[in-house]
Amino acid sequence: MKKADYIKYLQLQPHPEGGWYRQIYHSDDHFVPSTVNQERYYYTSIYFLLDTKSPSHFHRLKHDELWYYHAGDPITIYCLLPDGSASQTILGPHLEKGEQLQFRVSAGTILGSAVNEAGFSLVSCAVAPGFDYHDFEIFDQQTLLAQYPDQRRVIERLAYQQIPADSAN
Template identity: 60%
Template sequence: MTTKQEYIEQLRLEAHPEGGWYRQVYHSAKSVYDQTSLASRYQYTSIYFILDGGSPSHLHRLLHDEIWYYHDGAPIVVHCFSPNGDYTAVKLGRNLSAGEQLQFRVPAGTIFGSEVTDPTSFGLVSCAVAPGFDYHDFELYTQAQLLPIFPEQADIIKRLAYQNLP
């Protein structure tokens, strides 16, 4: 089995501001003017992304849909807070009979973060965004911003939202 460090080295991943390690692998050859971003964006982008028990994907929001594709390691739980206030959790992994999914779409405008189910392990996924990811379309959240809105999810927010933005 490939280790987290071997994946990081072989895939040439670097630290991501939201947590974990990543590298953009692909983007479209063409760009388009995106009405939501009010700017030019690649038609799509795709990254490799690794999370572990010490480095989750902190709660953030994108202007566009993001599709997650599970590859290896421990299952990953994607925690989603929809714009209408609903909370859902989706587990990505190989055990389909236990309800895990191989891929999942996070709808645009959803506040979400992710963590591995085994804090001593890691999970490897790919993520695709269309129109393509751009940091101008990305917003990280703090605990102080989210706790008043979602008090019933305080445990998750305290694990996956920064106290202060990096």
């Protein structure tokens, strides 16, 4: 299937951080995690489709996020860690090349992702406790370059020069 087919059949909508998404699941029950002292679902899960023109811009969540590869081209998840280091993980179907089918981004890690080829990638992302925009922080280039100067190339690719008003929700 083509990118447009996935967007149509999965009923995906534009995502504020880039790409297209739709929340698919969330737990039936709520609780109040000590990390935010506000009611959250136990988990949430989305379909998330990215292409080379629409990456996932650098952002941070207060909770762990699990990424699951489904279809399309390999995608790299770039992580800027709280200790000042950086890492990257490739999700994709080529296990013999070291690609992975799933990956956990730890709470508090700044992450962005980009498709590696001139195509698209379909993944799912699950967050526990469940995703809420109050737990979401998006970053601009100036802020990240001050903290991670050695990561200039990827920051200039995946961080906004200026955060669009509709990205902060």
